[in-house]
């Protein structure tokens with residue numbers, strides 16, 4: 001990709017009303033556009049970041065047998081009434097709308113009920129289970145406060161998986177498998193060391209705890225208590241002497257921290273399937289309840305967390321596997337041919353490049369390279385004798401490299 005073919009530009013200032021660092025940087029670098037509070041469009045560079053995060057999540061969901069589908073945003077009221085989640089008194093952040101004839105509709109904020117409703121058509125026997133389905137798409141929630149940029153959207157991207165099992169035992173295995181997959185995802189996103197499995201409230205339908213995945217952050221809205229040695233935490237919301245004991249934790253080793261909830265997994269028991277009247281017949285042809293689990297990950301929230309966590313005072317700093325392109329190619333002067341040769345050689349190796357081919361001063365290009373935050377910067381200039389100058393975004397060291405040495409460095 002060439003800068004002259006990219007319609008977005010960088011800018012000095014974010015909108016005055018944007019207080020969150022993640023959104024300020026992402027807007028200034030041209031990754032996202034603020035439509036209104038809590039609602040952001042993903043521009044070409046931002047969309048690539050989203051796609052990279054989605055791909056990692058997708059690979060790990062596929063690896064544990066998840067089948068991808070896409071549910072609808074428009075929701076019929078009746079299935080939500082069956083679980084008593086339609087009433088605003090029960091769920092207070094629904095966006096709702098109406099058909100021309102007055103029929104009320106919901107705007108999808110989660111998808112347990114509609115997914116169970118799909119199962120109705122396909123699951124009747126023990127042979128049809130267990131199964132897990134997932135989707136990655138937009139969710140809509142009428143959040144009270146939406147001042148944290150991508151960390152709290154009113155329209156945001158979530159991966160949500162739903163598992164359905166024949167027995168409690170089968171459910172527990174799928175659930176722990178999903179938790180393992182979550183750990184792998186946060187590890188691959190570069191957040192593994194600062195993301196804790198955190199015991200939290202289980203939701204309205206179960207006595208059990210849910211597991212939140214909390215990434216440590218000063219700007220986190222949640223207060224958690226961390227056991228460093230066990231690499232586990234407990235959300236302040238359920239922090240009672242009784243619960244601490246139940247979880248086998250020790251009050252004296254727990255340290256208070258702030259976290260951003262980047263994922264949440266729940267035991268649903270058979271509350272949704274029973275309420276929607278979806279059962280299976282076991283081997284003896286007896287009607288049995290289906291045990292559910294649900295597993296969310298905040299895709300767009302993760303983009304905000306990664307942006308904010310790795311950033312420095314000069315701008316964004318993307319890990320290699322999340323960056324919209326790996327290399328920022330700064331062309332100084334008129335040497336298009338040399339830049340083109342390097343651009344082609346990198347592309348041929350599958351190394352993605354953003355080529356700054358604009359007619360701008362070097363200082364402008366360097367500042368953009370820092371703000372946009374691609375992991376590797378290379379400079380092509382007449383003064384370098386056919387070599388290129390290489391610099392990593394996270395280091396102040398420069399190296400002069402031949403094209404061969406550059407390719408070798410970036411291929412590892």
Ligand code: ATP
Nearest residue numbers: 143151152153156158261262263264296297298301
């Ligand atoms: P929160 O407590 O932060 O409001 P939640 O517990 O209501 O979140 P879940 O229903 O568990 O959220 O959704 C699954 C995941 O989706 C969350 O762990 C979070 O990463 C992400 N998420 C939830 N709400 C938002 C939001 N408003 N904006 C961005 N991501 C969100």
Ligand code: MG
Nearest residue numbers: 212261263264
């Ligand atoms: Mg949650």
